[in-house]
Amino acid sequence: MDINLNKAAQLIKDGKVVAFPTETVYGLGANAFDPDAVARIFELKERPSFDPLIVHISHLDQLNELTEIKDSRVHMLAERFWPGPLTMVLPKHQNVPDIVTSGLPTVGIRMPANKTALDLISLSGCPVAAPSANKFGRISPTTAAHVKKQLSEADFILDVGKATIGIESTIIRLTNYGFKILRNGFITKEEIEEILPFDNSMQSEDLVAPGMLKSHYSPDKKFLILDNIDHTTDKSKAGLISFTGAYEKYFSKVIKVSERNDLKDYAVNMFDAMHQFEDDQSVEVIFAEPVEEKGIGIAIMDRLRKAEYNWQQ
Numbered sequence: 001m002d003i004n005l006n007k008a009a010q011l012i013k014d015g016k017v018v019a020f021p022t023e024t025v026y027g028l029g030a031n032a033f034d035p036d037a038v039a040r041i042f043e044l045k046e047r048p049s050f051d052p053l054i055v056h057i058s059h060l061d062q063l064n065e066l067t068e069i070k071d072s073r074v075h076m077l078a079e080r081f082w083p084g085p086l087t088m089v090l091p092k093h094q095n096v097p098d099i100v101t102s103g104l105p106t107v108g109i110r111m112p113a114n115k116t117a118l119d120l121i122s123l124s125g126c127p128v129a130a131p132s133a134n135k136f137g138r139i140s141p142t143t144a145a146h147v148k149k150q151l152s153e154a155d156f157i158l159d160v161g162k163a164t165i166g167i168e169s170t171i172i173r174l175t176n177y178g179f180k181i182l183r184n185g186f187i188t189k190e191e192i193e194e195i196l197p198f199d200n201s202m203q204s205e206d207l208v209a210p211g212m213l214k215s216h217y218s219p220d221k222k223f224l225i226l227d228n229i230d231h232t233t234d235k236s237k238a239g240l241i242s243f244t245g246a247y248e249k250y251f252s253k254v255i256k257v258s259e260r261n262d263l264k265d266y267a268v269n270m271f272d273a274m275h276q277f278e279d280d281q282s283v284e285v286i287f288a289e290p291v292e293e294k295g296i297g298i299a300i301m302d303r304l305r306k307a308e309y310n311w312q313q
């Protein structure tokens with residue numbers, strides 16, 4: 001057994017905070033049943049207390065510790081999508097501390113598809129509450145180096161290379177009719193519709209999940225979607241996150257996120273490209289090429305818009 005994994009699991013048992021890989025992004029985890037440990041996640045991330053955490057499990061049995069509902073649809077979805085990037089928001093068990101759910105009566109739960117994450121949760125012997133391992137509002141981390149850049153104060157960082165999916169989980173909640181999407185992510189609406197009908201009824205209280213702000217995932221330098229290109233900007237100091245290759249000639253620095261025109265590559269490489277340009281002193285403005293809002297393109301455009309939000313004039 002990997003000694004780092006044992007060390008990380010022991011730290012979680014001891015109430016510490018550990019950064020670890022999942023298939024989506026790196027998470028900053030603590031024992032979900034230890035309110036003091038969970039409080040440190042909020043503190044380190046500078047995350048507002050209204051923004052609830054997702055709890056990660058390695059075994060379906062752990063569902064019983066986190067939620068009291070017995071709904072066969074949860075098991076149908078788990079069978080199809082877990083381990084994997086689908087988070088289900090379910091009525092919470094009374095033992096789940098309020099700090100985890102920001103006082104909500106529900107808890108977000110998922111089983112990550114990453115061997116290190118699953119081993120860590122199993123060895124820790126508890127569900128692990130873990131948001132992404134970045135400062136609140138900043139670029140999500142897809143490598144251990146990204147975590148070190150923003151959260152060097154974590155008690156330990158488990159490094160197993162780059163996240164394989166690179167974009168956050170899809171978050172859903174169940175309704176009497178079917179499911180609603182609270183956050184778009186790697187798993188598309190169409191994939192979930194193979195199991196349950198999509199509920200498109202309008203109920204004002206569930207249009208947004210708490211913590212879903214207009215600005216998020218943002219670099220610390222000007223970031224714009226290419227649609228909104230400012231023709232006065234000096235492109236010699238601009239970096240382009242390129243997908244099709246069509247606009248590369250206008251820019252001095254280019255990171256191409258896919259060599260085969262596959263949107264999954266955009267998802268995998270998008271945050272890393274933002275980090276690279278953020279670290280590059282010669283780049284003053286970052287542009288990203290938009291994509292069609294279909295399938296995973298919906299989640300990609302959601303992240304790009306949120307990254308851009310505070311930088312629009």
Ligand code: AMP
Nearest residue numbers: 052053106107108131132209210211212
């Ligand atoms: P992250 O910071 O990427 O781990 O995402 C956590 C997000 O999951 C939060 O910002 C919420 O929007 C959402 N979330 C977690 N728990 C709940 C819940 N109980 N109800 C609604 N949304 C939730």
Ligand code: MG
Nearest residue numbers: 131132133140
């Ligand atoms: Mg996050």
